[in-house]
Amino acid sequence: MASNTEGSGGGARRGTSKRGFASMDPERQRAIASKGGKAAHESGNAHEFTPEEARRAGSKGGKAAHERGTAHEFTPEEARRAGRKGGEASGGGRGGSRAAKSGSAGASTAGSPADNAGGGKAE
Structure with missing residues (x-):
């Protein structure tokens, strides 16, 4: 009787098949997955x-990484650099409003979270 060396017969040679998504190199997998994601968005599927779902998902991921011990532990200097970079990207910071930074005298930041931070009504 002939033996099956590559099929799904559950033999000793696992992971040697040249077929299927899992056997592809990571770059090819990423390209195919990207096409699937784009198609799903285009078709509305x-x-x-929501922002709340995204927060929960991100929180779960961070907690899991810390529990496994695979999370990156920032040094104080790395944390300062990351915070500075994020502040610059958002246009925020202590140096004034976005309008002042962008040079637009008529620009408004009304409706931003910072405007409502005190919880009071706008005047």
Whole structure:
């Protein structure tokens, strides 16, 4: 009787098949997955996360990484650099409003979270 060396017969040679998504190199997998995601969005079938869902998912991921011990532990200097970079990207910071930074005298930041931070009503 002939033996099956590559099929799904559950033999000793696992992981040697040249077929299927898992056997592809990571770059090829990423390209195929990207096409699937784009198609799902175009057809309206993709899940759109609400901000609250995204927060919960991100929190779960961070907690899991810390529990496994695989999370990156920032040094104080790395944390300062990351915070500075994020502040610059958002246009925020202590140096004034976005309008002042962008040079637009008529620009408004009304409705931003910072405007409502005190919880009071706008005047």
